[in-house]
Amino acid sequence: MPTKAIVIGGSAGSFQIVIRILELFRPNLPIPVFLCLHRLKQVRKGFEETLNYNASLPVREPFDKENIRPGKIYLAPSNYHLLIERDLSIALSTEHPVLHSRPSIDVCFSSAADVYGEGLLAILLSGANQDGTQGVAAVKKNGGAVVVQDPDDCEISTMCESAIKLTKPDQILTVSNIIEFVSLL
Amino acid sequence: MFSVSILEAKTIIRTIDKTYGTDLSGLAMASFRLRLSEIMQTSKIDSTEDLAARLMDDKTFYETFISDISIGSPDMFRDPDLWIYLRDHLLPTVLKPRIYPEIIFPESVTGHELFSLAVLLQEIGKDYRVDLSATCYNQKIMNHILAGELPYYNFKNSKDNYEVFNPGSNFEDYTETREGNRYLKPNLLQGVEIRLQGTDKNLCSEKTAIVFYRNRMIYQNAEMQYRMLKQLLGDMKKGTYFITGIQEAIDGFGLVHLYETVSSDLKIYQKKDAN
Numbered sequence A: 001m002p003t004k005a006i007v008i009g010g011s012a013g014s015f016q017i018v019i020r021i022l023e024l025f026r027p028n029l030p031i032p033v034f035l036c037l038h039r040l041k042q043v044r045k046g047f048e049e050t051l052n053y054n055a056s057l058p059v060r061e062p063f064d065k066e067n068i069r070p071g072k073i074y075l076a077p078s079n080y081h082l083l084i085e086r087d088l089s090i091a092l093s094t095e096h097p098v099l100h101s102r103p104s105i106d107v108c109f110s111s112a113a114d115v116y117g118e119g120l121l122a123i124l125l126s127g128a129n130q131d132g133t134q135g136v137a138a139v140k141k142n143g144g145a146v147v148v149q150d151p152d153d154c155e156i157s158t159m160c161e162s163a164i165k166l167t168k169p170d171q172i173l174t175v176s177n178i179i180e181f182v183s184l185l
Numbered sequence B: 001m002f003s004v005s006i007l008e009a010k011t012i013i014r015t016i017d018k019t020y021g022t023d024l025s026g027l028a029m030a031s032f033r034l035r036l037s038e039i040m041q042t043s044k045i046d047s048t049e050d051l052a053a054r055l056m057d058d059k060t061f062y063e064t065f066i067s068d069i070s071i072g073s074p075d076m077f078r079d080p081d082l083w084i085y086l087r088d089h090l091l092p093t094v095l096k097p098r099i100y101p102e103i104i105f106p107e108s109v110t111g112h113e114l115f116s117l118a119v120l121l122q123e124i125g126k127d128y129r130v131d132l133s134a135t136c137y138n139q140k141i142m143n144h145i146l147a148g149e150l151p152y153y154n155f156k157n158s159k160d161n162y163e164v165f166n167p168g169s170n171f172e173d174y175t176e177t178r179e180g181n182r183y184l185k186p187n188l189l190q191g192v193e194i195r196l197q198g199t200d201k202n203l204c205s206e207k208t209a210i211v212f213y214r215n216r217m218i219y220q221n222a223e224m225q226y227r228m229l230k231q232l233l234g235d236m237k238k239g240t241y242f243i244t245g246i247q248e249a250i251d252g253f254g255l256v257h258l259y260e261t262v263s264s265d266l267k268i269y270q271k272k273d274a275n
Helices: A017-024 A049-053 A106-120 A133-141 A158-166 A175-183 B005-022 B029-042 B048-057 B061-068 B081-095 B111-122 B139-147 B152-165 B221-233
Strands: A004-012 A033-037 A074-077 A081-083 A091-092 A119-122 A144-147 A171-173 B102-105 B133-135 B175-177 B181-184 B194-197 B208-213 B241-244 B259-263 B269-270
Touching: A004 A106, A004 A133, A017 A033, A017 A049, A017 A175, A033 A106, A049 B259, A074 B241, A081 A106, A081 A175, A081 B029, A081 B133, A091 A144, A091 B029, A106 A133, A106 B029, A119 A133, A133 A144, A133 B175, A133 B241, A144 A158, A144 A175, A144 B048, A158 A175, B005 B029, B005 B048, B005 B061, B029 B048, B029 B061, B048 B061, B061 B139, B081 B152, B081 B269, B102 B111, B111 B133, B111 B152, B111 B208, B133 B139, B181 B194, B241 B259
Parallel strands: A004 A033, A004 A119, A033 A074, A119 A144, A144 A171, B102 B133, B102 B208, B133 B194, B208 B241
Antiparallel strands: A081 A091, B175 B181, B241 B269, B259 B269
């Protein structure tokens, strides 16, 4: 099954890796990418702009109901959960935080898994809480592929350790291996 | 997290419509399914067949279900830059020249936006004479708003937001603790009218200055969004301001002839003549 979409989740310690990943996507990437990163809830501006600075593809915080397009990187907006509808549009939500997180990686990954099934590739990066654990499990349950950053290579390993404890990922990779992996997509 | 399929979710929607005449078919499906899954988990209901049966047999459970499935209004002072703009720019322009203009919060669930404005008005002083009103789906939700309960995560988020909105002031001055639970002070809602949705022919009147409809449309499907937006804009008189959520877009509905954009960043609009 070819990859139809990529979701990337991360929290503390993931920002620099995300920047490097975003530089590597080829400009004609035929699939969408969803970024769910924990961030300050009262700060709406600056994050999208920073990620866009070196990204090879446009990064944008989508509006609710926006149609999903290939070759675009959708960044979960501050203080919203990002979900995906079956008609391939964005659905945002202000429901309560999950594991103190809004956007929640669990919500984003689970929703993407529900829509893209076997065609989803999920990448979980460094982070300081257990958000992402249920999301990774949902991706695997729906037949998708999961890459988790090697906890030994994480700035903060809690998130990846927790995910690996519940679900066996397809690959556990160091940052440099993740970078190489993404460059081959 | 998405243990309920689309088919099962639609069966629940049909059950509710058939039993109580409440039409939930306009809800956005992804977040509806997520909430359905959560409700089933917290209520320890294993299947949607069991949920449907319980909804049909137990009206009290149904009312709680409607309250739970209705997403709470945003945390207090969510998007602090909007509230700063309201305080420093919009409200002085809108309210000062008028006597008892009305500000409406349709489809309130927790009432936290209503409480935010009540706090803001208290802080900016007595020059402003404003009628605040809100509508909600049922009596249970109304009672919940009137009680002013502020669960910990709402309190924490609201306090964090407020501290950006009004640095140096103490959000806790507007709350009190009773039997271990935190509440917003009841005097904030003094004179505020809360009524059940659908009891008015028109939501807005000549007095209506601002309609708050923030982060409500994200829970509706596109068809419902269009209907609600058309109805709300149709109800509004020329000059009425209309505020949606920061990530909600209304420009794609073919209704741009009905409003002007006051702030595209903060999603503030103003009704204009249709011509």
